[in-house]
Structure formats: C-alpha cells, structure tokens
Amino acid sequence: MILPIVAYGSPVLRKLCKDIPKDYPNLDKLVADMWETMYNSNGVGLAAPQINKEVRLFVIDSTQVFSNLEDDEQGLYPDGPGYKGVFFNAHISKLEGDEWAYNEGCLSIPKIREDINRSEQVTIDFVDENFAPQTKTFNGITARIILHEYDHIEGKLFIDYIKPLKRTLLKRKLSDITKGKVDVDYRMVFPK
Helix, strand or coil: CCCCEECCCCHHHHCCCECCCCCCCCHHHHHHHHHHHHHHCCCCEEEHHHHCCCECEEEEECHHHHHCCCHHHHCCCCCCCCCEEEEEEEEEEEEEEEEEEEEEEECCEEEEEEEEEEEEEEEEEEECCCCCEEEEEEEHHHHHHHHHHHHHHCCCCHHHHCCHHHHHHHHHHHHHHHCCCCCCCCCEECCC
16 A cells, blocks of 8 residues: 655654564554555655654665666665665664765655755664564765665654754745645655
C-alpha cells in the first residue's frame, strides 16, 4: 500500500526515533509498504518518520542511481552498482573521508534542493530484514543516502546543514510546504 509522505513542519520529523522490536506489529507489511511508497515517489530512500512512524527504520535503494548513469559517468561514482536494503535500529559507528558536496532533496521537503556536505564513508551498525546484526561500510552516493535517511531517525533534516542566510531565503518555500501549497505527484500529509 502506498502511504502518504509526511510534509515539512510535522513534529514527527523532529523526533529522535526509538529502536524497533522484532515483534513490532505487521513489520513485514510496513517494510513492503515503505518500498512501494518510496518507488511510487521516485525516491532512493525513505525513513519511518516520513510515513509518521517514530521508529528506527529506513530503506534505501542506491542501485537506481547507478542504473540511470551513462557508461562514461560510471567512472565518477566508484561506489557502484549501489545497495538495496532495510536498516533497523541503525547507529553510526564511524564517519571517514573528506566531506563532499552533493545536491540533495527530500520527499518531505519537495521542490527544494541544496548542496549538502557529508563524509564520503560511513560505517553503520544495524539489523537487517531478518533481524540479523550487521556492520557495514558504505561510501560515495550510497553513504550519502544512508546518512540522509539516518538523519531522519535522529530528528534531523538536510536543510539543517544549510547556512542560516540561505535558510532565511527558503523560509517562504518551507512555509508553503507546511501549509500544503506545493504540487507533487505523490500523496502527502500536511501538519494541522
């Protein structure tokens, strides 16, 4: 089932999420719905707070990024072919490498994109869809997507990294999103 995406201004997007237990009700369905919602929205990642759930869960599929690249662009992204996976109860254990800028957007903050600096490599502890403990290291675009979604379960948004002056300039657009004055081709739910 395709779920509505929670819009900027909703309190759930600013909450520190709780670990999700293995016996969480209808967990398999929740994950399946998140995949369907993410793909329907043309996203490459989706975190539980974006569908109004305060749990440490996100899904990513960076393989989409690499499948859309031309052959000559592949050399620019050595972390291909990407990664598709479910992350329960994730916690970052290490950030490494230089920070690099990339133009990010967010399904909860449509029509706004900004260059955001993030570390080029992340090592993350999590449990997978079978609740098996994992520790994996990711880099490049995949690391960026993970860090973006990880921020969601920590109550942070990509716009938090923007310089104050730039955020001031975006204030009206952000206000319009909160009020539902934004045109998107996926379902959204706006703050009351």
